Amino acid sequence: MKATALDPFLPVTLTPAGTIADEPYRTPASVETDGGSNDEPEFAVYTDDRYGYRLACPADWSVEPDPSGVVLESRRSGAGAAVFVETSPFDPATCAATFLAELANDDHVHSLELRGHREREPGDDHQGVVVDCTYVGDSGDRWWLSYLFARDDRTGYTLGVDWNDTTGFEATAERIVASFALEPLDRSRKPNQ
Secondary structure: OOOOOOHHHOOOOOOHHHOOOOOOOOOOOOOOEOOOOOOOOOEEEEEEOOOOEEEEEEOOOEEEEEOOEEEEEOOOOOOEEEEEEEOOOOOHHHHHHHHHHHHHOOOOEEEEEEEEEEEOOOOOOOEEEEEEEEEEEOOOOEEEEEEEEEEOOOOEEEEEEEEEHHHOOHHHHHHHHHHOEEOOOOOOOOOOO
């Protein structure tokens, strides 16, 4: 991964539930949390064995599997996250550029600020690009977005985290994005998946 001017400001690799992002991780029999602290919420690990990824999110968020991924939402604020999975050709850099262009041309976006753009490897030999930006929409509210576009040898993944400016959620969002990791799927049982 290339070093950028943003590197000193990026969080260290998240260690959800006593693991390191690159270590093998399997779905626990019960929800595993990190206990939280006074400054940060308790986190839980969500693992999707169907598509081969995992991420950490605040333990009190709702988690709703979706045919194309998962939707995670705060029960107390406007913050949320979603993972969308694509099996068509997927280039993270192209997807990030397309996302920013579409956002810049959206009639409901009145102001857009790119806050960061960096490469991230969500696993061995996997490509990823993170885009951080803010925008002001029709309501006049400022929204923050942190998106990770990643791929393995067969699948493309988009992790989007968004929150309202009044939420004070930036460190938590960075932690969610940093926790996303791809895992090898056991295709021996279902080799066509």
